[in-house]
Amino acid sequence: MSSTTILSVEGVGKTFGGFRALNDVTVKIGEKSIHALIGPNGAGKSTLINVISGRLTPTCGRVIFRGESIGGRPAHETARRGVARSFQITSIFGSASVFENVQIALLAQNGLCTRMFSESRSLLRDEAFSFLESVKLVEQANRVAGELAAGDRKRLEFAIALAGNPRVMLLDEPTAGMSPDERTIIANIIQSINQERGVAVFFTEHDIDMVFSIANRVTVLHQGSCIADDTPVAVRMDRRVQEVYLGEDENADLY
Template sequence: MTPILEVRDLSRHFGAIRAVDRVSFRLAPGEMLALIGPNGAGKSTCFDMLMGQTDPTSGQVLLDGRDITGWPARRVWRAGVGRTFQVTATYGSMRVVENVQTALMSHHRRSFAAWPRFRRLYREEAMALLEQVGMADQAGRPAAVLAYGDLKRLDLAMALAHGPRLLLMDEPTAGMAPAERAALMELTAGIVARQGMAVLFTEHDMEAVFGHAHRVLVLNRGEIIADGPPEAIRADARVQEVYLGGGTEALAAEARDG
């Protein structure tokens, strides 16, 4: 089976600093892969290269077997890669449903010049996406008044507007209460199972990582130091030394602090 995402020896150097150094991995349909590591490990730089926001120094990124290395972000997005952000990218002055309609209009390449006339466009599609993330009952509310957990779900609905094959989630549970974190990750896992897309996510909440990732990739100083199922990563001595802090106590503290 062709992986949805294949990364081959991907590197990004800033002068003498090797932010990402020869990173390689594959991501299969229906798989949730967590990318973890200490601050400065290279996670954000890796994400930015996959999304076309930073050019790699060397290496390749393949999406469904097609080389997309160095493509601009908009072209990567249109090829089937979605992204959610640690800080949600929603429009506070618009209603919830209008935020999703905006994402759909971009997907369908419709002009925003006559927005009042187009406010009815793609409304059914937008409502279906909101239903999918449990936000249909809040469709008419301004995004500015939403609780933070609801904003995260709206952000997810917008990222799903173009039916991505691959979804990149940058710290999806950051700033959320524990119950909201679990609900969002369960929601995402359900969408992955139904649609067969692949998810790559960064996360500091170890409960989210070990509870929902099928596989965990650990970066340290730009290099992969471990790649495997959650239980193997949890028990890996080197991962404990450089990130988890050497044992169960540190792991529990990491989960509490997010």
């Protein structure tokens, strides 16, 4: 993992009424890294992703991207600056083809929205296929997007996010509801996006095996607070982390 920090969360807190969802959370995401965020249900993982992406405004603290404060900025502005959340970039057009979904995202990114519904199939064709290749969807390019299986829809969302040329991708439970085979495919694609395109990935995930197989660094939240932030090996050995997971589920296992 790169020692250069591309995005940092500094002392972030978030309250909803009298409920404190995040408490003084600090996380540093390395450039070109794969950084996992784990914790029991209700730990604050999705809230933190929402704060970073601009969907929620932090109650206190800062979110810094490439030296600039982005905390509290609108989600679309945060995405344009290079911090993408796959399913927040755009909705999938179910009646359009897989190729057209990525092409539309590219047209929007390049300020060509006025040509979006014209005879524009040739526009940015190579770029669209390049992103489909990254997520292994080229063979389904002409398929109607609404007919895709859950795992394939997730891959299409990744391709749409990549069309925004992000430097960081935020993924909230990218393998939720998937079969073991589908989870393996998604894990491989995340690694490919990271290694081939140099995009840092910050993701939440309940599949511990996946987390420890692909992450360079792991942050653990519990009741809104960070209780561990270290290499996967160190987090596995952390007694507090083991207690949190074993306390949630007697069958939980970090090994």
